[in-house]
Amino acid sequence: MIREPKILSRNLGLTFNNPELFSTALTHRSAGAKNNERLEFLGDSILGFVIAEILYEKFSEAPEGVLSRLRANLVNQASLAELARAHRFGDYLLLGSGELKSGGFRRESILSDALEAVIGALFLDQGIEACKQWIRHLFQEKLQALTLDNWQKDPKTQLQELMQSKRVELPEYTLLTMSGLPHQQTFKVKCTIPLLKDASIGTGVSRKRAEQAAAEKMLQLLENKGQ
Amino acid sequence: MIREPKILSRNLGLTFNNPELFSTALTHRSAGAKNNERLEFLGDSILGFVIAEILYEKFSEAPEGVLSRLRANLVNQASLAELARAHRFGDYLLLGSGELKSGGFRRESILSDALEAVIGALFLDQGIEACKQWIRHLFQEKLQALTLDNWQKDPKTQLQELMQSKRVELPEYTLLTMSGLPHQQTFKVKCTIPLLKDASIGTGVSRKRAEQAAAEKMLQLLENKGQ
Numbered sequence: 376m377i378r379e380p381k382i383l384s385r386n387l388g389l390t391f392n393n394p395e396l397f398s399t400a401l402t403h404r405s406a407g408a409k410n411n412e413r414l415e416f417l418g419d420s421i422l423g424f425v426i427a428e429i430l431y432e433k434f435s436e437a438p439e440g441v442l443s444r445l446r447a448n449l450v451n452q453a454s455l456a457e458l459a460r461a462h463r464f465g466d467y468l469l470l471g472s473g474e475l476k477s478g479g480f481r482r483e484s485i486l487s488d489a490l491e492a493v494i495g496a497l498f499l500d501q502g503i504e505a506c507k508q509w510i511r512h513l514f515q516e517k518l519q520a521l522t523l524d525n526w527q528k529d530p531k532t533q534l535q536e537l538m539q540s541k542r543v544e545l546p547e548y549t550l551l552t553m554s555g556l557p558h559q560q561t562f563k564v565k566c567t568i569p570l571l572k573d574a575s576i577g578t579g580v581s582r583k584r585a586e587q588a589a590a591e592k593m594l595q596l597l598e599n600k601g602q
Numbered sequence: 603m604i605r606e607p608k609i610l611s612r613n614l615g616l617t618f619n620n621p622e623l624f625s626t627a628l629t630h631r632s633a634g635a636k637n638n639e640r641l642e643f644l645g646d647s648i649l650g651f652v653i654a655e656i657l658y659e660k661f662s663e664a665p666e667g668v669l670s671r672l673r674a675n676l677v678n679q680a681s682l683a684e685l686a687r688a689h690r691f692g693d694y695l696l697l698g699s700g701e702l703k704s705g706g707f708r709r710e711s712i713l714s715d716a717l718e719a720v721i722g723a724l725f726l727d728q729g730i731e732a733c734k735q736w737i738r739h740l741f742q743e744k745l746q747a748l749t750l751d752n753w754q755k756d757p758k759t760q761l762q763e764l765m766q767s768k769r770v771e772l773p774e775y776t777l778l779t780m781s782g783l784p785h786q787q788t789f790k791v792k793c794t795i796p797l798l799k800d801a802s803i804g805t806g807v808s809r810k811r812a813e814q815a816a817a818e819k820m821l822q823l824l825e826n827k828g829q
Contacts, residue, residue, distance in 0.1 A: 412666035413658065420647075420654035427647035428725075431640065439639035498655075503730060572799040 383467045387493070388512065391500050400492035401464075403485055405471030411492035418495030421503070425510045426450055429518065437523060443598050444533060449517055451540050455487035458513060464489050530590035534568070537597070543569045546593065548586045551576070564589045571596060610694045614720070615739065618727050627719035628691075630712055632698030638719035645722030648730070652737045653677055656745065664750060670825050671760060676744055678767050682714035685740060691716050757817035761795070764824070770796045773820065775813045778803070791816045798823060 380398050384391060391397045396414075404410040426449055430442050437445070448454070459465075465480035468489060479485050498506050511518070528536075534546050551563040562582045566589035567574045575596055577588025607625050611618060618624045623641075631637040653676055657669050664672070675681070686692075692707035695716060706712050725733050738745070755763075761773050778790040789809045793816035794801045802823055804815025 413664075413669065416666045416669050417654055417658050420651040424647040424651040427644055431644050437640075439643045442640065442643050567799075569799060572794075572796060 377469060378466045380467055383462065383464070386462060387509075389493075389497060389509065391496070393500055396496040396500050397493065398469075400496040401467050401489055402469040403471065403474060403479065403489070405474040405479065406469045407471075411489060411495075414492035414495035414499075415488045416495070417498060418491035418493065421494050421498050421506050422450055422491060422510060425507050426514070428507075429511065429514075433518070433521075434523060440594070440598060441523065444537065444594070445521060447537060448540055449514060449521070452483050452487045453540060453542055454517070455490045456483035459486035459490040530587050530594055534566075534590045534593055537594070538568060538570075541570070546590065548589065550582060550585075566590055566593045568593060604696060605693045607694055610689065610691070613689060614736075616720075616724060616736065618723070620727055623723040623727050624720065625696075627723040628694050628716055629696040630698065630701060630706065630716070632701040632706065633696045634698075638716060638722075641719035641722035641726075642715045643722070644725060645718035645720065648721050648725050648733050649677055649718060649737060652734050653741070655734075656738065656741075660745070660748075661750060667821070667825060668750065671764065671821070672748060674764060675767055676741060676748070679710050679714045680767060680769055681744070682717045683710035686713035686717040757814050757821055761793075761817045761820055764821070765795060765797075768797070773817065775816065777809060777812075793817055793820045795820060 380401055381394070383401070384394070384397050389397070399409060400411050400414050400418075402410045404412055423446070426446050427442070430437075430445050430449075434442065434445070464486050468480050468485065470479045470485075474480075474482075474485070494506055494510065497509060531546075538545050546566050546568045549565045549567070551565050553560050553562055555561050561578055561580065562585040563576060563578050564582065564585035565574045565576055566586070571593075573596060575589050575592035577585045577590070577592055579585035579588050607628055608621070610628070611621070611624050616624070626636060627638045627641050627645075629637045631639055650673070653673050654669070657664075657672050657676075661669065661672070691713050695707050695712065697706045697712075701707075701709075701712070721733055721737065724736060758773075765772050773793050773795045776792045776794070778792050780787050780789055782788050788805055788807065789812040790803060790805050791809065791812035792801045792803055793813070798820075800823060802816050802819035804812045804817070804819055806812035806815050
């Protein structure tokens with residue numbers, strides 16, 4: 376049985392002037408034409424902006440690549456679903472009968488979309504400053520736990536952790552060629568990941584160095600594609 | 603020879619309280635440690651949010667998929683570089699000697715990044731409302747030209763135009779299987795694009811229908827990946 380949205384909004388510390396916006400944010404597309412998809416579009420962009428601003432301020436010395444990786448670590452389907460689950464979103468979602476039967480209230484994509492839709496609804500109801508305040512509150516623990524140390528790890532570790540946060544398979548490294556005299560060899564390694572069609576190539580004086588170089592290039596590829 | 607940033611800011615209709623922010627926005631990473639990369643990170647997220655809000659208001663009946671595609675069409679490297687070029691950004695960019703020699707002031711990625719960095723600088727200097735106003739002004743013509751008609755095209759056309767806007771190779775469709783009795787056949791088609799490793803599969807009662815179904819799925823895949 377679906378619980379009253381009002382209980383959830385109280386638990387979230389939110390009071391809506393227009394409670395209908397909040398109800399719409401909790402309505403999955405399987406439950407009807409008036410659903411949370413447009414609000415999610417809006418909320419996703421607000422969340423990206425607010426977290427970018429927070430990270431920009433908090434890590435005033437961090438280069439752009441680190442800021443991008445920090446944001447990807449904070450804002451992704453798994454982390455948003457975790458926040459939604461912590462607030463028992465599943466008990467309040469309005470789903471169609473098919474999704475209900477297949478356990479849609481537990482699905483990460485549905486939970487994460489609903490959380491983004493709530494941010495979109497809050498924006499329409501109370502504007503950007505209210506969103507900033509609430510997002511800071513929502514991410515408080517995650518933000519406090521963030522330190523730059525984690526993000527100055529070597530590229531292979533960074534890439535591996537990024538794949539884990541996105542819940543996809545880990546990077547694969549393939550030795551392509553070894554060339555040069557013994558003790559002066561150059562290794563060429565290919566790195567592939569499930570998210571991208573393009574591979575990255577790294578070279579180095581050891582296989583390990585070549586793998587690190589390939590991982591670094593892959594991180595750059597991902598940043599360029601905004602992932 | 604690089605022209606005075608003040609001339610560009612005047613041409614853009616901007617007056618900075620802190621002109622140094624604007625100069626930093628025009629400084630490519632090849633020119634030094636104090637460059638526009640962090641401002642670009644911030645500006646990119648602001649632009650995404652502001653355009654999302656504008657589209658949400660302007661197309662109050664459009665589903666989320668259409669809003670995403672409209673935004674991808676407005677905000678991409680090619681369209682931002684075009685806007686930067688129209689304002690002669692290339693004449694004002696501070697580049698390192700390597701980039702200068704290789705014509706970096708004409709490169710799309712450098713132009714588009716600088717435009718996003720100017721948005722980030724404007725945000726730090728004058729806040730989000732000033733950004734909204736300026737972005738509306740900057741995109742005025744493009745926004746006026748947008749109509750929903752263009753975005754209710756069939757999925758194959760949409761996918762093709764999306765690839766063109768991102769300046770990558772066009773989608774490829776491969777017939778995988780045909781099955782069933784003559785006159786009751788089912789076609790299965792695979793769609794691949796340069797941006798994604800995953801292919802999409804579509805089925806239909808004709809090859810053409812199967813291709814449309816595969817294109818539709820690919821558009822969804824891209825939306826889920828935020829591209």
